[in-house]
Structures are given as C-alpha cells and as structure tokens.
Amino acid sequence: MSAALTRYRVVAYVVGVVLIALVVVGMPLKYIGNDPVVVETIGPAHGFLYMVYLVATFDLGRRARWPLGRMVLVMLAGTIPFVSFFAERAVTRQVRDPQPVAG
Structure with missing residues (x-):
C-alpha cells in the first residue's frame, strides 16, 4: 500500500498546485485582464491530472478498504x-x- 500512498500524495500535490495556478492566476487574467491563454493552457492539464488523481485515489481507497463515501469525499x-x-x-x-x- 506504500506505493499507492506515494502515488496518491504526488498526484494530490500536483493537482492542488495546478488548480491554485488556474484559479489564482488564470481566472483573473481571463476575466479581468481579458487574456485567456493561461486558462486555455492550464485548464486541460488540470482536467487530465484530475483524472489521474481520481485513479490514484480509487486505487488507494480500494487497497485501504475505504467506504465509498470517504473515497468520494x-x-x-x-x-x-x-x-x-x-x-x-x-x-x-x-x-x-x-x-x-x-466493536
């Protein structure tokens, strides 16, 4: 389970950083600065990385025998x-x- 945890941790950090870049930098540039290039670049990357995050979370959750609700959260x-x-x-x-x- 150690390898699954490591994969999850790496992907969680990467997804978190990319999402922050998208929201903190990309969205203001798009809606205030009228420059969508950051959103157009980082948005699809975040979408792909989020799919990887879902797989890593599912893999870890299955190995750790989490209930479905915890896995979804x-x-x-x-x-x-x-x-x-x-x-x-x-x-x-x-x-x-x-x-x-x-019990």
Missing part, C-alpha cells in the same frame, strides 16, 4: 483550491496509522 477534494493539501495530510495520517475499529 477524497476525490472531490481535488476540485476545491487548497483542499487537496488538507485531504492529502489526513489521508496520509490515516493510512500510516490506522485506528482499530471498536
């Missing part, structure tokens, strides 16, 4: 700026130190 974290970084830390902590289930 982690997948959605790649769509909100800065949230993928928080989700990555929480996922890493949980995967490295799983708490025993009471």
Whole structure:
C-alpha cells in the first residue's frame, strides 16, 4: 500500500498546485485582464491530472478498504483550491496509522 500512498500524495500535490495556478492566476487574467491563454493552457492539464488523481485515489481507497463515501469525499477534494493539501495530510495520517475499529 506504500506505493499507492506515494502515488496518491504526488498526484494530490500536483493537482492542488495546478488548480491554485488556474484559479489564482488564470481566472483573473481571463476575466479581468481579458487574456485567456493561461486558462486555455492550464485548464486541460488540470482536467487530465484530475483524472489521474481520481485513479490514484480509487486505487488507494480500494487497497485501504475505504467506504465509498470517504473515497468520494477524497476525490472531490481535488476540485476545491487548497483542499487537496488538507485531504492529502489526513489521508496520509490515516493510512500510516490506522485506528482499530471498536466493536
């Protein structure tokens, strides 16, 4: 599961950085500066990278035996700026130190 976690962590950071660049730089340039070149360049890259993020999250979630709801929430974290970084830390902590289930 270590390799799946590493893949997830790398992709989560890359998706997070690209999304921030798209939202913080690209969107203002497009709508305020009337220059869509950054959005036209970074937008498709983010779309492709987000698909890779979904696959990496699914792979890790399947190996860690997450419930479907948790997997979907982690997948959605790649769509909100800065949230993928928080989700990555929480996922890493949980995967490295799983708490025993009471009962």
